[in-house]
Amino acid sequence: MDEGIELSLTIAQIIQRLRGSHLHSQIERQAKECLHQPDVKLESLKEDVRSFLKTSGWERKLQNAVYRELHIQLPPRHPPAPPEHLKEPLAYMRKAQASWEKRVLKSLNSMSTELGVPLAHMRPAAEQKELTNKWNEMGTDEPDLSRFRPVYAPKDFLEVLIGLRNPNHDSSEDISARSHWGLIQVPLNVRDIPHLREAYSELNLTSGQMGIDDHALIHPDLFENEYVQIGKKVVMEEDSAAAQQYSRQGCPTGLRADLWALILNATNQPQDVMHYEQLKAGVIQHNLLVDNLIYKDVKLTASNDDYYFVFEDFLYQVLLCFSRDTAVLEHFKYNSATPPKSYIQGKVGDEECAVVYPPNGVIPFHGFSMYVAPLCFLYNEPSKLYNVFREMYIRYFFRLHSISSHPSGILSLCLQFERLLQTHLPQLFYHLRQIGVQPLRLAFKWMVRAFSGYLSTDQLLLLWDRILGYDSLEVVAVLAAAVFAFRAENLMEVTSLASAEAVLADLSTLKVMPLIQVFLFATAM
Amino acid sequence: MTPDDTKPVNFTVKAPVYLQIGDTKADTAHSGVCVVDVNLPFGKPVNIEEVTFKNYYTAYVTVRLLRRNPEQEAPAKWCTALRDLPLMDNPHTERGSQDYYTIHRTQMQVEPDHVVCVRLILRQPSLAWLTFSLEDIKIFPHTEPDPEKEVSDWLSDLTLIDQHPDLEGLPDPQTVSSSIQQMWALTEVMQTNQTTASIGRFDVDGCYDISLLSLT
Numbered sequence: 001m002d003e004g005i006e007l008s009l010t011i012a013q014i015i016q017r018l019r020g021s022h023l024h025s026q027i028e029r030q031a032k033e034c035l036h037q038p039d040v041k042l043e044s045l046k047e048d049v050r051s052f053l054k055t056s057g058w059e060r061k062l063q064n065a066v067y068r069e070l071h072i073q074l075p076p077r078h079p080p081a082p083p084e085h086l087k088e089p090l091a092y093m094r095k096a097q098a099s100w101e102k103r104v105l106k107s108l109n110s111m112s113t114e115l116g117v118p119l120a121h122m123r124p125a126a127e128q129k130e131l132t133n134k135w136n137e138m139g140t141d142e143p144d145l146s147r148f149r150p151v152y153a154p155k156d157f158l159e160v161l162i163g164l165r166n167p168n169h170d171s172s173e174d175i176s177a178r179s180h181w182g183l184i185q186v187p188l189n190v191r192d193i194p195h196l197r198e199a200y201s202e203l204n205l206t207s208g209q210m211g212i213d214d215h216a217l218i219h220p221d222l223f224e225n226e227y228v229q230i231g232k233k234v235v236m237e238e239d240s241a242a243a244q245q246y247s248r249q250g251c252p253t254g255l256r257a258d259l260w261a262l263i264l265n266a267t268n269q270p271q272d273v274m275h276y277e278q279l280k281a282g283v284i285q286h287n288l289l290v291d292n293l294i295y296k297d298v299k300l301t302a303s304n305d306d307y308y309f310v311f312e313d314f315l316y317q318v319l320l321c322f323s324r325d326t327a328v329l330e331h332f333k334y335n336s337a338t339p340p341k342s343y344i345q346g347k348v349g350d351e352e353c354a355v356v357y358p359p360n361g362v363i364p365f366h367g368f369s370m371y372v373a374p375l376c377f378l379y380n381e382p383s384k385l386y387n388v389f390r391e392m393y394i395r396y397f398f399r400l401h402s403i404s405s406h407p408s409g410i411l412s413l414c415l416q417f418e419r420l421l422q423t424h425l426p427q428l429f430y431h432l433r434q435i436g437v438q439p440l441r442l443a444f445k446w447m448v449r450a451f452s453g454y455l456s457t458d459q460l461l462l463l464w465d466r467i468l469g470y471d472s473l474e475v476v477a478v479l480a481a482a483v484f485a486f487r488a489e490n491l492m493e494v495t496s497l498a499s500a501e502a503v504l505a506d507l508s509t510l511k512v513m514p515l516i517q518v519f520l521f522a523t524a525m
Numbered sequence: 526m527t528p529d530d531t532k533p534v535n536f537t538v539k540a541p542v543y544l545q546i547g548d549t550k551a552d553t554a555h556s557g558v559c560v561v562d563v564n565l566p567f568g569k570p571v572n573i574e575e576v577t578f579k580n581y582y583t584a585y586v587t588v589r590l591l592r593r594n595p596e597q598e599a600p601a602k603w604c605t606a607l608r609d610l611p612l613m614d615n616p617h618t619e620r621g622s623q624d625y626y627t628i629h630r631t632q633m634q635v636e637p638d639h640v641v642c643v644r645l646i647l648r649q650p651s652l653a654w655l656t657f658s659l660e661d662i663k664i665f666p667h668t669e670p671d672p673e674k675e676v677s678d679w680l681s682d683l684t685l686i687d688q689h690p691d692l693e694g695l696p697d698p699q700t701v702s703s704s705i706q707q708m709w710a711l712t713e714v715m716q717t718n719q720t721t722a723s724i725g726r727f728d729v730d731g732c733y734d735i736s737l738l739s740l741t
Contacts, residue, residue, distance in 0.1 A: 085624075090622070109737050112737070118735065119736060119738065120733050122732075168581075170655050186619070187617060187618045188620075189614060189615060189618040189619065286733050324727060341739045342739055343739065344728075344733060345732065345734055353729055355735065
């Protein structure tokens with residue numbers, strides 16, 4: 001398509017999305033009010049208003065909003081491409097995702113029927129009052145969750161990914177040149193180390209990194225002091241794009257919360273707080289079956305974790321509201337998944353009674369709460385924490401549990417991990433296969449959670465700095481391979497699956513940035 | 526940009542021919558080249574605006590055109606409009622394998638006018654795939670925009686500037702006419718969508734009693 005027209009379409013789409021938003025009305029109001037100022041003259045009205053908006057910082061806010069839209073916008077396509085193609089271009093993957101979803105829905109339906117708990121119903125008034133009073137300490141509740149079980153666990157999803165086949169793929173000949181020792185049998189484009197070195201050049205051995213060069217034994221004047229000064233400037237400038245670029249070398253702990261909020265354009269304006277309150281009202285009014293799944297997940301995962309158990313109450317507040325948030329439904333335009341549908345009061349087929357369940361279309365699985373837990377270290381105000389989490393989910397985390405060909409999708413990450421391992425640690429891969437261990441089975445649980453709950457929190461946040469900085473989840477696959485490289489010696493000596501698992505059981509002492517840096521830039525080619 | 530009301534040309538597509546080297550009976554190797562002939566209606570040569578199709582695992586496509594100049598009595602001649610346009614980044618991997626593509630006349634090396642037949646030569650050198658083809662091929666004719674009917678009122682007002690040079694505040698007609706294409710694209714999109722602001726309610730009139738999820 002002609003470039004000029006493509007640009008016009010992109011601009012028109014962004015304008016459409018920002019028109020009518022709160023930012024739009026705020027800027028209009030500011031423009032009207034600045035007319036009272038003496039230096040705004042009628043002859044040069046347009047330029048004067050524009051320069052006022054620039055100096056007062058409103059142009060920057062608009063820039064950040066546009067930048068945010070570019071992150072989640074679909075590229076403009078020539079009319080023939082149907083919407084499902086924009087969600088996922090490959091037909092067989094759409095089919096696989098649909099049948100996986102059907103399995104999940106059946107499981108949820110049968111859970112509801114067996115337990116006699118409706119998927120959703122209005123809370124009686126007394127219960128609503130009780131919940132309002134207990135809102136800040138839902139963790140003290142000890143409901144009987146023994147009957148509930150998670151709808152699925154990551155390992156179930158892994159089996160689906162392993163079984164994925166392209167019907168047009170010729171697997172009849174096992175040509176050794178392209179033999180693949182791993183489990184993923186789909187030929188997706190994944191990058192190897194030479195390409196990764198180009199793409200992740202800010203991580204090279206000669207660049208300073210938070211996570212390496214801020215170590216206590218290194219004099220802060222060598223890197224840290226200056227880097228923190230630059231970071232402070234970036235925060236003051238309130239520039240999303242600059243914050244994203246800065247984040248590639250890591251964020252200083254004191255600036256991380258502000259930087260991430262900038263990158264995600266997650267403001268905490270009055271309308272955001274109001275939206276959060278509206279969601280809270282939704283939680284209080286209606287009781288959903290998925291609420292029990294959330295409770296169970298938090299109790300099983302975050303509450304048992306040394307780092308995160310203190311945030312139990314926050315997690316309920318964020319996740320329960322997340323389930324009620326219809327704004328999340330927008331991301332299904334570019335997510336290969338489809339939100340589950342139902343009909344109220346059993347009026348099946350009556351489109352007037354059609355609703356989405358849960359309201360945000362996302363069914364939580366075992367470990368879902370771990371996406372939120374690390375953020376609790378950065379934000380203590382519930383609506384801000386909520387906004388940051390929601391933006392991170394609709395940009396990155398959803399890709400970790402849906403079947404898609406996207407380069408940041410879990411399928412690509414799995415394949416990339418296996419390819420990196422086979423190419424650069426062939427002896428290790430071969431040895432593991434000999435003893436009946438497939439490396440992906442060990443690494444999958446790390447990647448599906450973006451390492452949350454496996455690394456120590458400060459290291460995890462350094463990893464997530466890079467996810468935001470590079471707008472991609474690839475570093476997760478690279479880190480998984482780097483961990484294997486680091487523990488290669490021990491792994492070469494194991495002779496069973498159990499001992500391999502034991503070698504990789506505890507990642508809490510690992511320092512992620514040295515591992516990634518060495519793997520990418522010091523691996524012999 | 527093709528206005529939405531342009532209809533694709535009706536044509537017949539012959540069955541794709543997969544080429545083999547040597548003896549066709551020895552059918553051991555997959556073919557890596559396929560030729561698709563698109564015969565445009567007899568006696569009605571077309572001026573092509575754009576060709577659209579959906580890819581199915583073709584790595585490269587070459588477009589050749591059979592053009593017959595109506596003025597001259599010379600026989601129709603074949604020419605190459607586009608050689609080896611890559612549809613897939615890497616012939617062995619999935620990217621681009623099922624994408625929708627458009628080839629606009631401006632991308633072609635020759636003027637696609639008075640075209641009688643279009644020949645698409647598909648190449649897929651990788652052994653990874655069982656078959657490859659193009660689907661849903663459509664050819665859109667080039668339409669000369671009719672100044673009487675197509676141009677909207679405000680544009681025709683502006684063309685009067687030449688007669689009223691003392692009107693102040695109106696934009697320079699040269700810059701306006703050069704950005705007409707872009708304005709057209711903008712207005713098209715604006716008209717189709719209304720507000721994208723969501724309301725936020727997930728219930729229907731306060732009711733959200735659900736018993737079973739729909740599996741279809």
